[in-house]
Amino acid sequence: MSAAAPVVELKQITKRFPGIVANDSISLTLKKGEIHALLGENGAGKSTLMNIVFGLYQPDEGSIEVDGKPVIIDNPNKAIELGIGMVHQHFKLVEPFTVTENIVLGMEPKKGLKIDYKSAAEKVRKLSEQYGLQVNPNAKIHDISVGMQQRVEIMKTLYRGADILIFDEPTAVLTPQEITELMAIMKRLVAEGKSIILITHKLKEIMHISDRVTIIRRGKVIDTVNTSETNPNELAEKMVGRGVTFKVDKQAPHVGAPVLKLNNVSSKSKDGVAVLNGLSFEVKAGEILGIAGVDGNGQSELIQAITGLRKIDSGSITMSGQEIANLSPRKITEMNVSHIPEDRHKHGLVLDFTVSENMVLETYYKRPYNQNGFLKKDIINEHARRLVEQFDVRTPSIENNARSLSGGNQQKAIIAREIDKNPTLLIAAQPTRGLDVGAIEFVQKQLIEQRNLGKAVLLISFELDEIMNVSDRIAVIYEGQIVGEVFPQDTNDQELGLMMAGSLKRGGNAGA
Template identity: 80%
Template sequence: MIAANPIVELKSITKRFPGVVANDSISLKLHKGEIHALLGENGAGKSTLMNILFGLYQPDEGSIEIDGKPVNIDNPNKAIEYGIGMVHQHFKLVQPFTVTENIILGMEPKKGLSLDQKTAANKIKELSEQYGLKVDPNAKIQNISVGMQQRVEILKTLYRGAQILIFDEPTAVLTPQEITELMEIMRRLVAEGKSIILITHKLKEIMHISDTVTIIRRGKVIDTVKTSESNPNLLAEKMVGRNVTFKVDKQPAAPGETVLSLNDIRLMRKDGVSVLNGLNFDIKAGEILGVAGVDGNGQTELIEVITGLRKADQGSIKIHGKEIAGSTPRAFAESGIAHIPEDRHKHGLVLDFSMSENLVLETYYKEPFSKRGFLNFDTIKKQAQRLIEEFDIRTPGIGTLARSLSGGNQQKAIIAREIDKNPDVLIAAQPTRGLDVGAIEFVQKQLIAQRDQGKAVLLISFELDEIMNVADRIIVIYEGKIVGEVLPEHTNDQELGLMMAGSLAVGGHGHE
C-alpha cells in the first residue's frame, strides 16, 4: 500500500550546464512502497535529476526533502546515510574481486584489526535470499553474467541499508528472461517496504512495473500520471511531443545476390579464451540480417573482425566474392563497408573535434575534401551543413564540438556520415542504444531505407523488439557461434530468449 506522505520530495530543482538548462524547476514526489518511473528522451534531464538526488551534482536552485525534512546531499556518502542507493547503468564493479569484496568495498567490516569477510558474506547471503537475488557471495565478478553483476549492484545498495533505490536504465543489457526476473526482484523490494525510482525510456517496462510515471521533456516536467490510467501511445506522445509509431513501416525484403560472406571465422582473446568459434553467415543485397544475443557472446569481436579493426585467427571474409580478411580497416572501408559502432564515443566520434571535422573523418583524405594533401575547408563545411540539414542533427553550428551534443544527435551524425559514403554493406551495432522513441524511429527508418536501396544491412542489437521489428532474417549468436536462424514472423521473444541463453538451437545452423 502506498503511503500518503512522500518519502522523498524534490522541490523545483534547477540545474544548469554551460549553454543548457538540464533541469528546469522539476518537482517530484516518491511515496513509500512505490515504483515511480522517470520517463524522457535522451538528454531530457532524467539522469541529471537522479545524480542530484544521489549527491553527484548539486542543484543551482530548489530543495530536497526526505520524510518531510529538508536535507543537503552534497556527496554520495551523504545520500547513502539518508538511505538512498543508486544502481548505475554502467556497473561500478572491480572485475577480479569477488561479489563480497565488491559489496563491502569502502565499508569493510573489521574483527579487531583483520577484515571480517565471513560475517559480510553471511549477511550478503541473507539479503540475497530475502530478495530472491540468487547471488553467490564468493563468485568473481569477471565470471558471472551481466544480469548477475546487476544483482550485485542491487545487493551493494541493500547492504548499505538503502530504503530508496534509483535504477538508471537497468534493462539495457539484459535478456528477456533476465528482465522478467529483474521485475520480480523490484516487486519484492517494494513489498518489503523499499521505494524505487526507475529511469527508463522503455514504455513496455513502465506499463508493466511502475505505479506512477513522471514525464520529462527538455528539462521540464510535462506530467505525472498513474500508470494504470495511461497507455504507451499517450506516454510516448508526452515524451517526444508528437505522435510516434511503434511499428516499423516496411515492405517485404527482396534480397539479391550475396554481398558479404563469412566462413569459419575464429578468434582467440589474448588470455587464450576463444570468443569466435567457427562463425558462418551471408548477407544479401536488399536485406537486413539481425544478430540477436546477450551482450558478451562475441558480438563486439565479430564487429571488429568485419570492419578490419581486428584480424581473425582464421576464416574468410568476402565482399562481392573478393577476400578482404587480414586487410587494414581503411581497406575494409574502401571495399564498401560502413560502420555505425556500438560505442559512439570510443569508435564513432572524436569528441573534441567539431561537427564538420567529424562528418569527414573517413573521407577527408579524398577529393573534393583535400587536394595534394591540403584540406579544402570550404567543401568540408558545405558537406557538414548538408548532412546536418538532411539528417536533422540538432547542433548550434558546424563548429560545435561533438561532445556537447546529446546522445541522439551524436548518433545521427555518425549515421549521416556512414550512409553518405553510399556503402554496399552497412554494419549497425546497437544503433539505437540509449536513444529515445523519436530518435529510434529515425534510425530504424534510415536502416530500412538503406535496405530498400539494395544495400546489405547487418543489425547487431540487444533490443529484441528492434531485431523483431527491423530485421528480415535473424541469426542468434551464443558463445561465439551461430546457434539458430529464424524469420521474425515465425518466432517470438520466448524462443529467441531461449536460443540467446544457449538452451535451444533452431534453423539452418545447429551446434557442432
Template identity: 70%
Template sequence: MNKADTVVEMRNITKRFPGIVANDRVSFELKQGEIHALLGENGAGKSTLMNILFGLYQPDEGEIFVNGEQVVIDGPNKAIKLGIGMVHQHFKLVHPFTVTENIILGSEPTKGLAVNYKSANEKVANLSKQYGLNVDPTATIDEISVGMQQRVEILKTLYRGADILIFDEPTAVLTPQEIEELLVIMRKLVEQGKSIILITHKLKEIMAIADQVTIVRRGKWIDTLPVAGMNPNQLAEKMVGREVSLKLDKKSAVLGEPVLELDKLVVKGRQGLRALNETSFVLRRGEILGIAGVEGNGQSELIEAITGLRPIESGSLKVLGTEMAGAKTRKLSEAGISLIPEDRHKHGLVLDFPMRENMVLETYYLPQFSKGGFLDYDAIDAHAKRLIAEFDVRTPGIHTPARALSGGNQQKAIIAREVDKNPEILIAAQPTRGLDVGAIEFIHKRLVEQRNMGKAVLLISFELDEIMQLSDRIAVMYEGRIVGEVDPAQTSDEELGLMMTDFKAPQGGGQRE
C-alpha cells in the same frame, strides 16, 4: 501535504547549468512501497533531478522533503543518512576486490584495528538471501557477470540502510534474461517495504513493473500518472511531445544479388579460442539480415572479421563476389562496407575532436578533402554542415567537440557519415543502444531507407525487439556459429530465445526467400 505515505517529495526544483535549464520547476513525489518511473528522453533532465536528490548537485530553487521533513541534501553522505541509495548506470566497483570488500568500502566493520570480514560476509550473505539476490560475498568482481555486479551495487545501498533506491537506467547493460531477473528483484524489494525510483526511457520496462510514471521533457514536468491503463504509444507521445510510431512501415523486401558471402569463416577470439567457428551466411541487396544472439557469442568478432580488424584464420569472405579475406580495413571500406560500430565512444568517434573532423574520419584522405598532403578545411566544413543538416544532428556547430553532443546526436552523426559513404553493405551493430524513442525511430527509418534503396544491411543487435521489427531474415548466432535462420513473420520471441541459448535446433519454420 505531509502525507504519512509520501517518502520523498521534490517541489518546484530548478537547476540551471551554463546555457541550459536542466530542471525547470520540476516536482516529483514518491510514495512508500511504490515503483515510480521517471521517464524522459536523453537530456530531458531525469538524471539531473535524481542527482539533486542524491546530493550530487544543489538545486538553484525548490524544496526537498524526505519522510515529511524538509531537508538540504548537500552530498551523497547526507543522502545515504536519509536512507537514499543510488544504483548507478556505470557501476562504481573495485574489480580486484571481493563482493564484500566492495560493499563495506567506506563503512567497514572493525574488530580492534582489523576489518571484521567474518561479520561483514555474514551480513552481506543475509542481505543477499533476504532479497533473493543470490550473490556470493567472497567472489571478486572480476569473476562475476555484469548482472551480478549490478546486484552488488544494490546490496551496497541496502547495506547502508537505504529505504529509497534510485535505479539509473539499470537495464542498459543487461541481457534479456538478466533484465527479467532484475525485475523480480525489484518487486521483492518493494514487497519488503522499500521504495524505488526507476530512471529509464524504455517503455517496455515501465509497462512491466512501474506503478506510477512521471514524465519530463526538456527539463519540464509533463505529467504524473498511474501506469495501469496507459499504453506505450501514449507514454511515448508524452515523452517526445509528438506522435511517434513504434511500429515501422516496411514494404516487402526486393532481393538483389548477394553482396556479402561468408563461407566457413574461422576467427580466433581474445583467449585464442575460436570465436567464429565456421560461420557462413549470405547477405543480399535490398534486405536487412538480423543477427540475433546473446552478447558474447561471436558478434563482435564477426564485425571485426568483416571489417578487417581481426585476422581470418580460414574460410572465405566475399564482397561483391571478390574474395577479400585478409584485406585491410581501408580496402574493405573502399570496397563498399560501412560500419556503425557497437561502441560509438570507443570506435565511432574521437570525442575530443570537433564535429567537422569526426565527419571525415574514414574519408579525410580522399582527394575531395585533402590536396597535396594538406586537409582542405573548406571542403570538410561544407561536408560536415551538409551532413548535420541532412541528418538533423543537433549540435551548436561544426566546431563543437563530439563529446558535447547527446548520445542520440552522436549516433546520428555516425550514421550520417557512414550512410554518406554510399556503401553497398551497411553493418549496424547495436545501432540504438542507450538511445531514446525519438532517436531510435529516426535510426530505424534510416536503416530501412537504405534497404529500400537496394543496399544490404547487416543488423547485429542484442535487443530482440529491434531484430524482430527491422529484419527481413533473422540468423541466430550461438557460440560462433549460425545455428539457424528464421523468418521474423513466422517466429516468436520464445522460439528465438530458445535458439539463442541452443535449447532447440531450428525448425523448418524459418523460410528462405
C-alpha cells in the same frame, strides 16, 4: 497509494549548463513503497535530475525534501547518509576485486587493524538471500555476467542502508531474461519497504512495473500519471510531443546478389578459446539480415572480424566476391563498408573532438576535406552542419565536444556519418541501445531506407522486438556459430529464445 507520505520531494529544480537548461523548474514526489518511473527522450534531463538527488550536481534553483525535511545534498556521501542510493547506467565496479570487496569499498568492517572480509561476506550473503539476488560474495567482477554486476551495484546501495533507490536505465545492457529477473528484484525491494525511482524510456517496462510515471520533455515536466490509467501510445506521445508508430513500416524486400559472405570463419581468443566457431552466413543486397543471440555468444568478435579489428584463424570473409579477412580497418572501410559500432564511446566517437571533427573521422584524409595535407575547416564544418540538420542531431553547436551530447544524439551523429558515406554494406551493431522511442523509430527508418536503396544491412541486436520488426531474415548465433536461419513471419519469440539458448536448431539456410 495516495495515502502514502512522500519520501522525497523535489520542488522547482532548475539546472543550467552552458547553452542549455537541462532541468526547468521540475517538481516531483516519490511516495513510500512506490516505483515511480521518470520517462523522457534522450537528453530530456532525466539523468541530470537524478544526479542532483544523488549529490553529483547542485541545482541552480529549487529545493529538495527528504521525509518532509529540507536537505542540501552537496555530495554522494550526504545522499547515502540520507538513505539514497543510485544504480548507475555505467557500473562503477573495480573489475579485479571480488563482489564483497566492491560492495564494502570505503565502508570496510574492521577487526582490530585488519579488514574483516569474513563478516562482510556474511552480511552480503544475507542481503543477497533477503532480496533474492543470488550473488556469490567471492566471485571476481570480471568473471560474472553484466546482469550479475548490476546486482552487485544494487547490493552496494543496500549495504549502505539505502531506502530510496534510483535506477538509471537499468535494463539497457540486460538480456530479456535478466530484465524479467530485475523486475522481480525491484518488486521485492518495494515489498520490503523501499521506494524506487526508475529512469527509463522503455514503455513496456514502465507499464509492467511502475505505479506512477512523470514525463519530462526538453527539461520540463509534461505530466505525472498513474500507470494503470495510461497506455504506451499516450506516454510516447507525451514524451516526444507527437504520435509515434511502434510497428515498423516496410515493403517486401527486393533482394539482390550476396554482398557479404562468411564461410566457416573461426577465431580464438588470446587464451585459445574458440569465440567464432565455423561460422557461415551471407547478406544480400536489398535485405536486412538480423543476428539474434544472447550477449556473449560471439557477436562482438563477429563484428570485429568483418571490420578488420580482429584476425581470423581460418575460413573466408568476402565482400562483393573479394576476400577481406585480415585486411586493415581502413582498407575495409574503403571497400564501402559502414559500421555503427556497439559501443559508441569506445569505437564510435572521439568524445573530446568536436561534433564537426567526428563527422569526418574516416574521411578526413580525402578530398574535399583535405588538400595537400591541410584540413579544410570550412568544408568540414559545412558538411557537419548538413548532417546535423538532416539527422536531427541536437547540439547547441557543431563546435561542441561530442562528449556533451546526450547518448541518443551521439548515436544519431554516428549514424549520420556512416549512412552519408553511401555504403554497399552497413553493419549496425546495437543501433538503438539506450535510445528513446522517437530516436528508435528514426534509426530503424534509416536502416530500412538503406535496404530500400539496395544496400546490404547486417543488424546485430539483443532486442528481440527489433530483430523481429526490422529484419527480413534472422540468423541466430550461439557459442560462435549460426544455429539456425528463419524468416520473421515464420517464427516467434519463444522459438527464437530456444534457439538463442542453444536448445533448438532450425533450417541452416532460410535465405537460399
